[in-house]
Amino acid sequence: MAGVRVDVHGFWEADGATKTFTHSLDPDLLAAHVPPTARVLDYGCGYGRLTARLGELGYSHVVGVDPSRTMIERGLRENPRLALHHQRELPLPDRDGAYDAVLLFAVLTCVPDDAAQGATLAELARVLRPGGVLYVSEVPLQRDARNVARYEQHQQIAPHSPYGTFTTEDGGLFRHLPADRLRALLDDHGFAVAEERTGTAPTLNGHVAECLQLAARRRTEG
Numbered sequence: 370m371a372g373v374r375v376d377v378h379g380f381w382e383a384d385g386a387t388k389t390f391t392h393s394l395d396p397d398l399l400a401a402h403v404p405p406t407a408r409v410l411d412y413g414c415g416y417g418r419l420t421a422r423l424g425e426l427g428y429s430h431v432v433g434v435d436p437s438r439t440m441i442e443r444g445l446r447e448n449p450r451l452a453l454h455h456q457r458e459l460p461l462p463d464r465d466g467a468y469d470a471v472l473l474f475a476v477l478t479c480v481p482d483d484a485a486q487g488a489t490l491a492e493l494a495r496v497l498r499p500g501g502v503l504y505v506s507e508v509p510l511q512r513d514a515r516n517v518a519r520y521e522q523h524q525q526i527a528p529h530s531p532y533g534t535f536t537t538e539d540g541g542l543f544r545h546l547p548a549d550r551l552r553a554l555l556d557d558h559g560f561a562v563a564e565e566r567t568g569t570a571p572t573l574n575g576h577v578a579e580c581l582q583l584a585a586r587r588r589t590e591g
């Protein structure tokens with residue numbers, strides 16, 4: 370892959386970088402698939418909330434990467450000992466198979482474009498060793514009236530955008546993927562889902578949403 374600039378919405382250098390992120394990491398799900406000796410990439414790490422959490426759980430080789438400079442600066446200010454890196458281009462600087470596990474928490478929702486989602490997963494598949502684990506947490510397409518209204522409102526403004534895309538009053542642009550589409554996206558990029566959990570997560574603006582977590586293994590046959 371030639372150097373491609375990561376398409377990061379301006380929100381993540383502004384109001385988005387002041388938020389508190391909320392998807393909870395399930396230590397049991399992680400431990401069932403990823404040993405503490407694993408080399409872990411926290412992709413779209415924000416201010417390093419989960420990079421730090423993994424350290425507390427005994428994972429000693431964890432690197433966080435995010436395309437927002439403001440987010441990485443905040444993370445290093447709050448926790449200077451974390452290995453957090455600003456990375457605004459793909460490919461990542463890592464060799465093929467450099468990691469045993471990748472966290473992808475609430476990141477695809479910030480990447481509304483199909484092609485950009487595909488490029489992200491293709492790159493994560495490259496840096497994850499065959500058999501390695503991708504732990505994804507997402508808010509999938511919701512069915513409640515508030516969310517349906519904003520999906521429909523966005524369709525009227527941008528009829529060619531995928532259904533489930535919406536904006537927030539503070540300037541964010543997001544997309545909720547149907548759960549089946551998320552599973553298909555993983556499958557298309559060489560990941561086999563090993564385990565799934567559902568639950569709820571507080572949203573960035575204080576609501577509660579259904580949340581889907583998947584532990585997927587990179588297939589050895591590519």
Ligand SMILES: C[S@@+](CC[C@H](N)C(=O)[O-])C[C@H]1O[C@@H](n2cnc3c(N)ncnc32)[C@H](O)[C@@H]1O
Pocket residue numbers: 375376377378381390391392412413414415416417418419435436437440473474475476479480485489
């Ligand atoms: C909701 S935050 C989640 C941060 C972190 N994963 C957590 O759960 O604490 C989403 C993060 O994705 C990053 N992001 C936005 N667009 C991205 C892209 N195209 N590729 C990778 N990360 C992106 C943002 O800068 C932000 O830090």
